[in-house]
Amino acid sequence: MLNSEVLVLNAGFVPIRITTVKEAICLMLAEKAVSVLEEDRFIKSPSLTLKIPSVISIIHYNKLPRRRVVFSKLNVIYRDDMRCQYCGERFTMRDLTVDHVIPRSRWESVTGRSMRDGFSTWHNLVCACRWCNNRKGNRLLHEIGWALLREPYEPEYMPYIIMNADKARRKGWIPFCGFNVKLVEMIA
Ligand SMILES: [Zn+2]
Incomplete structure (x- = not known):
């Protein structure tokens, strides 16, 4: 008690x-x-x-x-309201991951930037269910005809x-x- x-x-x-x-x-x-x-x-x-x-x-x-918006996996999931940004469904924490929209293997060739420049940031990470994450693999969204529910952003608050x-x-x-x-x- x-x-x-x-x-x-x-x-x-x-x-x-x-x-x-x-x-x-x-x-x-x-x-x-x-x-x-x-x-x-x-x-x-x-x-x-x-x-x-x-x-x-x-x-x-x-x-x-005061609370700084700490960049973390959990905060990416909260920013996206625990909703997979690919299929649009909400899931429990257990079935959620964060996914790099532009995957590691494609980052440098697609963006012309180094891995240190923007790869693991608010702008390239979204909440994804593990099924979408698996299906997407190393591909880019336009290659599989997918679109993001919402453009990833850095929350101010x-x-x-x-x-x-x-x-x-x-x-x-x-x-x-x-x-x-x-x-x-x-x-x-
Ligand atoms: Zn999904």
């Missing part, structure tokens, strides 16, 4: 992170945070009885943590918190999920 998750909002009610019940209660007892939404369960000790918080707000913290949409619904967090939260539907 103490390790159950709690959504942390800043003083302006913008989500900044997820923590544990244990840490949330510490922050509340230290008067650094107040409870915003509670569960119907209680935590009891000899000295106090508390409703378990589900959402808390930090009293004197009004900033938003990524949501700070990425969370499971089901969990957010279950815990009553949806009303607090603003611009910096990305809800991801987990497909069974």
Whole structure:
């Protein structure tokens, strides 16, 4: 119960992170945070009885943590909304890969640039299901009559918190999920 998750909002009610019940209660007892939404369960000790918080707000913290958009395989998949950019379907993480649109063996001859110049970047990587990835192999899109769902781009901004949409619904967090939260539907 103490390790159950709690959504942390800043003083302006913008989500900044997820923590544990244990840490949330510490922050509340230290008067650094107040409870915003509670569960119907209680935590009891000899000295106090508390409703378990589900959402808390930090009293004197009004900033938003900065987040650089780190170039990573996972962030390419998130940028593309877990949707294969070749067949257009959404998949679970397990069936997703990232694919070089212009494959390694063709990069230099197609672009006239060295491998260090743009090959593994936001602009040449897309989210692809493993089946499309396999079918495409070392070919170029026009050679097989495929087109990208969307031109790959470098995101200027990524949501700070990425969370499971089901969990957010279950815990009553949806009303607090603003611009910096990305809800991801987990497909069974
Ligand atoms: Zn696909």
